[in-house]
Amino acid sequence: MVTLLALAGIALGLTRLRAPLGGLAVAPLAVGEIPATVYRPASGGAAPVVVIAHGFAGSQQMMQPFATTLAQAGFTAVTFDFPGHGRNPTPLSGGLSDDKAASGVLLEALGRVAAAARPLGDGRLALLGHSMAADIVIRWAFARPEAAATVAFSGFGPEVTADQPRNLLVAVGAWEPAFLQEAARRIVALASPGPPEPETTYGAFDAGTARRLVLVQGVEHIGILYARQSLAEARAWLNAAFGRDGEGMLDARGGAIGLLLGGLLALAWPLSHLLPRAAAAPGGGGLPWRRFWPVAVLPAVATPLLLRLLPTGFLPILLGDYLTVHCAAYGALTAAGLWWARRGEAPGARAAPLAVAVAALAIAAYAILGLGLALDRFVLSFLPAPHRAWLVPLILLGTLPWFLADEWATRGTAAARLAYPATKALFLLSLLGAVALDARRLFFLIIIVPVMLVFLVVFGLFGRWSFRATGSPLPAALANALALAWAMAATFPVVPR
Structure with a gap:
């Protein structure tokens, strides 16, 4: 019985994990030594490009839920491995001891991916990053007119202004440390008349001053990547920034991952x-x-x-x-x-x-x-x-x-x-x-x-x-x-x- 239940969990988990890939074309993107992947609707058509960046000790696989969700909504999404991470063979210079050197390497890699990815779409560009990369995408997009919108999850809060970077969504998990939540509020407060209210948009997209604070319920630093609220807010923000109304499946894959890995774990018992x-x-x-x-x-x-x-x-x-x-x-x-x-x-x-x-x-x-x-x-x-x-x-x-x-x-x-x-x-x-x-x-x-x-x-x-x-x-x-x-x-x- 355990074997049958385990195999059923594995099969169901795999089915649910592959479902968001339906109707999409997924292909590698050559950016020198940087491993990168493009997700886009198989039907084709020019659309804005969203470059998606992972956090510390992560890799592009961690950002797949955003890539598939945005591609299902009609965007061209690009994920990649930063230097020192995943399968990128270039070491991360500076490490944690030299923030300036490390940031420079990360910013340079992000710029190369953005330059290679932008021609794949209609010329419009947005950025999305998590944790370490939330700060990197904000820094890169600052004062760059080609970056029409930025989405930052669980960032540490670099210096921003009321209108730079353009059209900034800041999201943090409700179970994350208080200093991350305070950093998110501080950023959005620059554009709000008083203390910012979660899920309230301030400023205007046309002027590039739109700001929004999202407190993602029931998640911590990693769980925020798989929350339906995170995926829906990111999609809605980019739709609004580009004047689109794309919909489609939200790749909230946490339950499917649990089924797959839980089934594999359960199968180990009879095999033992x-x-x-x-x-x-x-x-x-x-x-x-x-x-x-x-x-x-x-x-x-x-x-x-x-x-x-x-x-x-x-x-x-x-x-x-x-x-x-x-x-x-x-x-x-x-x-x-x-x-x-x-x-x-x-x-x-x-x-x-x-x-x-x-x-x-x-x-x-x-x-x-x-x-x-x-x-x-x-x-x-x-x-x-x-x-x-x-x-x-x-x-x-x-x-x-x-x-x-x-x-x-x-x-x-x-x-x-x-x-x-x-x-x-x-x-x-x-x-x-x-x-x-x-x-x-x-x-x-x-x-x-x-x-x-x-x-x-x-x-x-x-x-x-x-x-x-x-x-x-x-x-x-x-x-x-x-x-x-x-x-x-x-x-x-x-x-x-």
Whole structure:
């Protein structure tokens, strides 16, 4: 029954995700080394071009909902990967330490895409950006007469005026931090007679002074990309800016993505029964809470304090280098605590190496190719381009110690109840502690914490099912470490070193 329900969820999710592509022509766009994609009605016809830009650690796949929604409404939509992101091989100069250099690289790439995309339409141009790119599209459109309208989601609020950039829509999620909401209100307040009211348009489109604040209900920084309200407001704003009335399907794909990934996750449970048995008796630390809690808490407290004093920038991958070292240190401290708690005790039964290897490869293949291909097609870039692939084994040196120590500490016949979710919650709290200690360098880790939470839930289920089938914590530890290393290598921005 679970298998049938999982396959039905996968099929329904794929059907719903492909539906917005009906009637559209989708093709790559050559902009030098910049990967770009054009979405337009298959029926043809000249229309305004909308260049759509993703945020930090994102890729053009994340912006597909806006591209398909606007193309269904008759626009020509263009997505692309910024330098350092997705499959763009050019590093992001400056990183987070030199905002001027990084902004210059991002602005130059946006300008190149806009120049290549504008001739594809009727000569009229608009821009749409999310998070980091919200600020970039505003800066690029400032005082550029060819930019007839700009849509900014979840931006940090660069300097604007009452009439520049032209016809600016600012949207922010109701669950986003207060400073982002205040930045949005400040921008629109320049054109309003008093405090701006959400969903109220100020100024005039003909004069280029139109301004609007949208508070997207029930979403945070990533969820805003999939909200029907976000898509409808962006489409309506661009229709008004260009004097159009295009309609069509809103690609609010969050539910469809949930069906697809949920089906793939559910399918892993019956498939886990096919894994080979690796140990005759269940392995693991098997510590009760009285002995377990020091092992769990010490790494969470000590790791951010220790790394505050040590250099962590050794990989050409922004924030990924810190997260790699954080995992390695966390794992080493967990292993040391586990050794101390179990000193003098006899080691458990050994697992069969061949069975462990086969099970680990099977789990990793399913996570990376099964879930990974779905993510790469419909959510974000997940398959590392050649210039990123070499990072996987290096990051694995950090993720492997953490998963090995954590899986061993939380498994076993006498293991503390809820030990696994407890250690994952502590790990995420330690990341937030690291941000608090060095907010300027690590602030963007806050954005990935919700994504890490989802990954850890998935890894936890894989680990539980694998342990029940194989009797050993090792297959899931090896597979999950590889999957996280793969994800980090594929998604974190590449920078020069």
